[in-house]
Amino acid sequence: MHYRDFGKTGMKTGVEPNPRLSTVVRAAELAKKEECDVVIGMGGGSVMDASKVIAASVLYEGDPKDMLVRAGKAPRFPERALPIITVPTLAATGSEMNCGAVITIDDEEEKLKTFVMTEVLYPKVAVVDPELTITVPKAHTAYGVCDIITHVTEGYFNGIDVTPIQDRFAEGVILTVLEWGPKAVSNGSDLEARTQIQWASIVALNGWVQAGVNAPYPVHQIEHTLSALYDIPHGAGLAVVNPAWMRFAARFRPERFAQFAQRIFGISAMGKDDLSLAMEGIDRFEEFLRSIGCPTRLSELGIGKVTDEMLSYWADKTLEVLCDEEGKLPGRPPLRKEDIVEILRMAM
CATH class of the missing domain: 1.20.1090.10 (Dehydroquinate synthase-like - alpha domain)
Incomplete structure (x- = not known):
């Protein structure tokens, strides 16, 4: 799917600050439907973190919530992910060069901001240009x-x-x-x-x-x-x-x-x-x-x-x-x- 066609899917472009799991799930469903083969996270930490979990969710068997850390529940970390490219537009999180992602669970049962950290979430490429932060x-x-x-x-x-x-x-x-x-x-x-x-x-x-x-x-x-x-x-x-x-x-x-x-x-x-x-x-x-x-x-x-x-x-x-x-x-x-x-x- 070309970027210019993204708006035709009915999904809003962009990721909210403190990214929600519901947003990740919708984006992963869209990526499956459109048979995307790479995920590009261009933005601040919220966008890059969401992009990592989207990339993993596309290939994840089960509820993506299960990959997130929660006390008393052993996470089932993803073992595969689509290739991830990060393009930071803010100097803050360092998500462009690590394997972590922070996501807010926002369903009716839970409201928690938690995380996942596993090797498959390392970006394949990070394009870092400070001019994008001006x-x-x-x-x-x-x-x-x-x-x-x-x-x-x-x-x-x-x-x-x-x-x-x-x-x-x-x-x-x-x-x-x-x-x-x-x-x-x-x-x-x-x-x-x-x-x-x-x-x-x-x-x-x-x-x-x-x-x-x-x-x-x-x-x-x-x-x-x-x-x-x-x-x-x-x-x-x-x-x-x-x-x-x-x-x-x-x-x-x-x-x-x-x-x-x-x-x-x-x-x-x-x-x-x-x-x-x-x-x-x-x-x-x-x-x-x-x-x-x-x-x-x-x-x-x-x-x-x-x-x-x-x-x-x-x-x-x-x-x-x-x-x-x-x-x-x-x-x-x-x-x-x-x-x-x-x-x-x-x-x-």
């Missing part, structure tokens, strides 16, 4: 910057101990984004800035930085609940959740967060204990996010007044996607429901 608005450029950094900090703070080379890789990506991100936000036509954050986006989540660290992604899991329920931009939600999670987690590994403060922001350790140093670094990180226009509080996300009942519900929904044998969200430290609620309250 017209991205300031706000979404900033949200992308936050997403890139959060991909790296998840591995940096939740991975195994004694990974000095990976630490330096991670710090290099963060420092690059801290330097070039504000330039891209302030002047979207700055092609050099766009290029540097596009490359940072790729290496932040293509497996290079995280090689061997074996890290879970608790901040992403918590944020996914917010964007599933309220359809907020993923990067904006991360800007709210990540500093709050960092303040909580720093109490358990203050030396790690002190290292972050010293190496990323050059904060002197003179006369400070590790926890004080850690908190100063987290404050500086939050100030950076504010400086480029990211929200840092739940009240800035447009979801209205937040109640204790809402916090409890959000924690429950997060654990419906992923939890360990003790019912905790994997991370360092593993998070009980009460911990997730505390983190969300710290973000108010």
